[in-house]
Amino acid sequence: MxxxxxxxxxxxxxxxxxxxxxxxxxxxxxxxxxxxxxxxxxxxxxxKQPDKNGRLPDSAITADRVEKLIINEFSAKITAKTSSPNEKTIQEQLYNFLESKILHVQEHKPIGGVTNKKIDFDIGCGAVGIEIKIGKSAFKNTERNRLVGQITDYNKANYSNDNLLLLIFCDVASFKQRVFHKDLLDTLANHSVRVHFLPIISPYENSNLEI
Structure with a gap:
């Protein structure tokens, strides 16, 4: 009108x-x-405007927009002193955050193929894919090799147009291990993936870390 x-x-x-x-x-x-x-x-x-609940429609979803949304507004947290970071907990937190901001968020979406692998998040009905890992495990050789295989499969599926995000959530110790960060980045250099190392906020650690 x-x-x-x-x-x-x-x-x-x-x-x-x-x-x-x-x-x-x-x-x-x-x-x-x-x-x-x-x-x-x-x-x-x-x-491309948000719906009545403020959630972004599929037509407004880009890798840049989702990337900035997560980096600027999302914080992974642990609240119990005895708790250690785990992928399931972080994934639940990220899902709740994304679901409040974006209209279509699907967890564990099958990417097809004989292995029936699933990506952690599909955003905007195929517009953006997100895989998350915990730093402590992602830096191990066995997990790193598995991760490379996953990223390769995701690139062969629907996430090869610079629309795949890999989020490595790190506690204070693993966040400071920049040698491992560089090694992982070098390993994935020939893949279409945006890699981010993000801190896990804990009230029991000094989490004032520079991203």
């Missing part, structure tokens, strides 16, 4: 000097096409 009233205003608005309509110099066909184009732009803009 906003585009309709804008177009109506432009057609009826008089010019200050001549007193003629602002669109008198255009043909009727040009005016109709102009109005149609404005309506198209408005509908395109509206399609």
């Amino acid at each position: 906003g585009a309709f009233y804008l177009c109506k205003y432009l057609i009826t608005q008089p010019m200050h000097l001549s007193g003629e309509s602002a669109l008198d110099n255009f043909t009727q066909t040009e005016i109709i096409f102009g109005i149609a184009f404005l309506v198209f732009l408005y509908l395109l803009w509206q399609k």
Whole structure:
């Protein structure tokens, strides 16, 4: 409706000097096409706006947007002193966060193939894929080799267009092991994946770490 009233205003608005309509110099066909184009732009803009609950629709989902959303607004936490970071807990926290921000979030989505592997999160019906790992385990040789295989399979599936995020959640000790970070980045250098090392916030550790 906003585009309709804008177009109506432009057609009826008089010019200050001549007193003629602002669109008198255009043909009727040009005016109709102009109005149609404005309506198209408005509908395109509206399609990418959040729903009534503030969640982003599929058409608004990009890897850049999801990446910034997680880095800027999400914090993985452990609350009990005896608790150690585990992938299931972090995944539940991330799902709750993403589900509150994005319309379509699917956990454990099958990617097809004979192995029937599943990616941790599919965002926006195939727009972005997310795999999460815990730093302590991801830096071990066996887990790292398994991770490379997973990323390879995800790239062969639907996540090869710079739309795959790998989130490595680290406690204080593993966050500081930058040699392992570099080794993992080098290992995945030929894969289409965005890798981020993110801190796990604990009230019992100094978690004021620079990302």
